[in-house]
Structures are given as structure tokens and as C-alpha cells.
Amino acid sequence: MNEIINLSFRYAKSDIVRAIRSHNASRMRPRLDIFLAVVLPVVGAYFWGSPGSHWFGVFCVTVSTFFFSFSWPLLLLSRP
Numbered sequence: 001m002n003e004i005i006n007l008s009f010r011y012a013k014s015d016i017v018r019a020i021r022s023h024n025a026s027r028m029r030p031r032l033d034i035f036l037a038v039v040l041p042v043v044g045a046y047f048w049g050s051p052g053s054h055w056f057g058v059f060c061v062t063v064s065t066f067f068f069s070f071s072w073p074l075l076l077l078s079r080p
Contacts, residue, residue: 033071040064 044060047053
């Protein structure tokens with residue numbers, strides 16, 4: 001009754017790429033990504049020059065830099 005069953009799976013590269021694209025498409029929100037990619041650096045540049053909110057501008061530009069560095073590979077992989 002306790003027989004050992006060995007299973008092996010082989011995946012083509014196209015299967016793996018299709019699975020990654022499907023996973024990323026289910027988790028990404030492209031409209032929000034595009035909105036943040038445009039608005040956040042503009043807001044940061046505006047506040048960077050004001051004396052009272054300089055650090056908020058620096059924060060916005062820093063966050064937008066991290067946002068671009070982490071989101072652009074996902075955007076490229078999600079394209080068919």
C-alpha cells in the first residue's frame with residue numbers, strides 16, 4: 001500500500017515566462033503605477049524648492065526612485 005511514486009516535471013522556458021507574466025498581471029495595477037510614476041516626481045520637484053517642505057520633496061523623489069527601480073522590470077515582464 002505504501003509504494004513510492006516518483007514524479008518529474010519538465011517545463012519549457014515559454015511555460016515559465018507565461019506563468020510569471022500571469023502572476024505579475026494578477027498583482028499589478030498599471031493605472032496606479034503610471035499615475036505614481038508621473039505624479040510623484042513632479043510633486044517631489046515642486047516641494048524640493050520650497051523652504052518649508054524641502055524634506056517632503058526629497059522624500060517624494062526618493063520614493064519615486066525606488067518605485068521606478070522596482071517596478072520597471074515587472075512592467076517589462078508583463079508585456080506579451
